[in-house]
Amino acid sequence: MSDWKPKRFWKTANATACDDGYTVLLDTRTVKTPAKANLTVPTMAMAEAIAAEWDAQEKVPDPATMPVTRGANAAIDKVRRQRDEVIALLAEYGDSDLLCYRAAGPEELITQQSAGWDPMLDWAADKLGARLFVGEGVMHVPQTTLALEKLKAEVAAFDDFGLAAVHDLISLSGSLILALAITKDAISVEKAWALSRIDEHWQIAQWGADEEAAAVEATKRAAFFDAARFYDLSRA
Numbered sequence: 424m425s426d427w428k429p430k431r432f433w434k435t436a437n438a439t440a441c442d443d444g445y446t447v448l449l450d451t452r453t454v455k456t457p458a459k460a461n462l463t464v465p466t467m468a469m470a471e472a473i474a475a476e477w478d479a480q481e482k483v484p485d486p487a488t489m490p491v492t493r494g495a496n497a498a499i500d501k502v503r504r505q506r507d508e509v510i511a512l513l514a515e516y517g518d519s520d521l522l523c524y525r526a527a528g529p530e531e532l533i534t535q536q537s538a539g540w541d542p543m544l545d546w547a548a549d550k551l552g553a554r555l556f557v558g559e560g561v562m563h564v565p566q567t568t569l570a571l572e573k574l575k576a577e578v579a580a581f582d583d584f585g586l587a588a589v590h591d592l593i594s595l596s597g598s599l600i601l602a603l604a605i606t607k608d609a610i611s612v613e614k615a616w617a618l619s620r621i622d623e624h625w626q627i628a629q630w631g632a633d634e635e636a637a638a639v640e641a642t643k644r645a646a647f648f649d650a651a652r653f654y655d656l657s658r659a
Contacts, residue, residue, distance in 0.1 A: 431484065436477035438470035445470035447477060454492075458500040462492075465584055468659035469495065490649035491656060498587035509586055513593055514575035518566050520555060521597035521619060527559045532625045539618045546609055547600045551577060555600070577603055584657035591650035595619075595643050605651055612651040616644060 433449035444463045447454040447470055454462040454477065464470050469491060476489040486493055502509050522540040526532045540557075548554035553573040558564040578599075581589055585606070592602035596619035604610040610618075617624075623640070 431480055431482055433477070436474040438467060438474045440467070447474045449477060456496045456500045460499050462495055462499065464495050465582070465657055466659045469584075469653075469656040472656055490646075491653055494587050494591075494650070494653040495584070497590075498584045502583045502586045502590070506583065506586070509590065510575070510579050513586070513590060513599065514571070514578045516593050516597070516599035517553070517555070517571050517574035519563070520599055522600055523555050523557045523564050523566075524561060525557055525559050526622070532622070535621050535625060539621055543598075543600050543604060543610070543618065546604060547574075550607070550609070551603065553577075574599060574603075581606075582657070585654060588650045588654035588657065591646060592654070595647045595650070606654055612648055616647055 433452070435450060436454075437448050438445060439448055441453075441461075441463060444465050445467050446461060446463050454473070456462050462473070464473065472491040473489075473495060476492050477484070479488070522544055525536050525540075544555055544557070551573055553570040555566055555570055556564055578586070578589065589602050589606065592605060592615075593599050596602065596615065598615075598619055601610070601615045601619055605612055605615050620640070623636075
């Protein structure tokens, strides 16, 4: 994205229908991705959100302030071109899901993990047919072939835009189960983020907050919420 720095030449940015979906016009020019593909998205809601991001830019667009545009670029330039690899990468999280790795102590942390994570694993077993096993510490917990195949099928069912969103939801939380639960409206994005941070927040409660770590978490949280919004816009 570092080479994507066009100076503002347009007066207005508008969402419009096009072949195969919706796009954004900067005056009369169609927005392009960094790889020079037409930026065509699946819903008018997403196109309108992208148009609003471009309309808000000043002299030189700042990609950091354009999460929906960046998500669409990733879906078109990266996911679409490497779909099988992305599916395989994301499905692998089923074999190392955050929710399966538990603390050996203290009891308070064990209780928090069980109370927050067990219901999500039960949901995955009941609704997705994927029962995952848990263990203590960081040693690999083997999962059944059936469960991993079920989870991979769920990942493969997403379109390119859904995969772009789910990629960020998974990588930021460390949990394929939490990401799938968000996309199926089984849990709110707020709750999912809180569940993904149980370990970190327990440490903060014991030792206090670190300013640098808090800034990193705030950045990741914003990106997590952006990914959830991007997924919703792809279905709106």
